[in-house]
Amino acid sequence: MSATPLSLAPTPTTSYKVTGPRVLRAEWAKFWSLRSSWITLGVAVVLLIVFGAIAAATYSPDAVATSGPPGPGSTGADSDAVSLALTGVSFAQLAIGVLGVLLSAGEYSTGMIRSTLAAVPRRLPVLWSKSLVIGPIALVLTTIGALAAFQLGTPGLDGEKIALSLGDDGVLRSLAGAGVYLGLVAVFGVALGMLVRSSAGAIAALVGTLLILPGLASLLP
Incomplete structure (x- = not known):
């Protein structure tokens, strides 16, 4: 009897490449796995609906026009049903902007950015994927919130x-434009x-850009 040598076939190896759809799926999973994403999105939509409905319910044609951003019960001469429905945009933009900051700067605070950049060495695909995740979600949800605020304020x-x-x-163009803006x-x-x-630094810059700069610009001649 003679021994027959066995030839071991090489084990095929699967190579995974970093592609845009894979990075997008990873950012999608990270976004929905955080409880803060659900809470902040809900807060933004609730603010948009509640303040718009209150502004329409408390509207009075005899109210004296006040300076500054419109609020519940205070309307200017150029107010209409759409502007009343979108009263909550100034509040919802803060919640939506903070959510965007936490989505990116939050990884630097927790140190998870090391794992993210180890898997995706280039930063631009990560930035694009984060933007493609949160942008359409915010657009759809806030557009629905603007429509709901308008419909709730119509009877009043x-x-x-x-x-x-x-x-x-x-009307529809204005309500959809509010969603695009947010x-x-x-x-x-x-x-x-x-x-x-830095989460704190980015949030401070966001608030300054959205709230302080428009007020300073209104003071310019």
Whole structure:
């Protein structure tokens, strides 16, 4: 009897490449696995709906116009049903912008950015993926919130001169534009977080950009 040598076939190895869809799926999983994502998105939509509905419910044509951003019960001469419904945008933008900051700068605070950049050495795909995750989500949810605020405020404005319906010219465009704006605010928050690499510093820069700079610009001649 003679021994027959066995030839061991090489084990095939699977090589994984870093691709855009894979990075996007990873950022999608990270976003929805954080409890803060659900809470902050819910807070933004609730603020948008509640303040818009309150502004429409407390509207009075005899109210004296006040300076500054519109609030519940205080309307200017150019107010209409859409502007009342979008009263909560100034509050919702802070929640959405902070969420964008936490999505990017939060990884620098916890040290998870090391694992992220070890898997994806280039930073631009990570930035694009984070923006593509939070931007459309914020756009869709806040657009729904703006529509809900408008619909809830419509009965309170029945019979008023400023009353509008969804079929009127420019109403849907304005409500959708509010969603687009808040989606861009979320992307802006992501960019600030990646640049500053600090949650506190990026949030301070976000608040200054959204609230302080417009007030200073209104004082310019």
